[in-house]
Amino acid sequence: MIIAAPAGVARGDVPHLPVAPGELLTAAQACEQVGASVVRVDVRGSDGLLSLDPGQAAEVVAALREGASLAVLLSLDGPDGASDADRLRVLDALPDSASLALGAPGGGDRWEFAVAAHEAMRERGIVPEYSVSGAGQLALLRRLLDERGLPAGGLVHVGLVLGAPGGLPGDADTLVSLVRELPEGALFSATGLDRAGLPVLLAALACxxxxxVGLADTPEYAEGQRAQSTTQLVARAAGVARIAQRPPLSGAQARELLGRRAPVRV
Incomplete structure (x- = not known):
């Protein structure tokens, strides 16, 4: 399962960053053609800034659902300082999955928000991606599952984000140790930020x-060489996956893996 993340960086850093629903759809279609299974959506306003506007979220999800076969994973991150209520409101767009960051910016956990989002997604039948980027966050996830039960569909999907400043190191040893600590039966996806991209990609496939993958995580294709697009990064990941005899899943196969046998309709 290859999750394409085309829109999680600042537009000033990447001038061709897709923002409007049509732009995101075009990017998603291109990524799908080269091996993406899922598209991660960071909703942005017309100014290119992160947004948690529920209308924009619904418009983007509807456009992707209409024009592509990828499963849709919606980010709840939003702009700095956004309220938890605003983050939860975008779930009304009914994506297939939503990314729930278990760590707070600057350190610490997000227990109250994690509980609220976990239960809101279960009520809507949305599969969470529990995003882990710092030490202690897997312990918070285990507590969440112990006290609040399994998410929608019973699948625990953990998104490991390695190499963030102040977070978990972006190397194979760290990834392997985290995989050993995952809840029983959980599946995981992983990304390494910046130069951690390739080491984490290779280690994740091996595990x-x-x-x-995407410009959201790895703006450079190689040292000193800017990535042209998320499509370029997805194509590389798909090629390496085939070499590892782990061929990329289709959108339908990814949705089935996540327990979403048919798209959620807005």
Whole structure:
């Protein structure tokens, strides 16, 4: 399962960053053609800034659902300082999955928000991606599952984000140690930020995991060489996956893996 993440960086950093629903759809279609299974959506306003506007979220999800076969994973991150209520409101767009960051910016956990989002997604039948980027967050996830039960569909999907400043190191040893600590039966996807991209990609494939790639994570294709697009990064990940005899899943196969046998309709 290859998760394409085309829109999670600042537009000033990447001038061709897709923002409007039509732009995101075009990017998603291109990524799908080269091996993406899932598209991660960071909703942005016309100014290119992160947004949690529920209308924009619904418009983007509807456009992707209409024009592509990829499963849709909606980010709940939003702009700095956004309220938890605003983050939860975008779930009304009914994506297939939504990314729930278990760590707070600057450190610490997000227990109250994690509980609220976990239960809101279960009520809507949305599969969470529990995003882990710092030490102690897997312990918070285990507590969440112990106290609040399994998410929608019973699948625990953990998104490992390695190499963030102040977060978990972006190397194979760290990834392997995290995989050993995952809840029983959980599946995981992983991404390495910046120069951690390739080491984490290779280690994730070797450990039986899935991949997240895109300009949101790795703006450079190689040292000193800017990535042209998320499509370029997805194509590389798909090629490496085939070499590892882990061929990319289709959108329908990814949705089935996540327990979403048919798209959620808005």
């Amino acid at each position: 039986g995991g899935h991949l997240r």
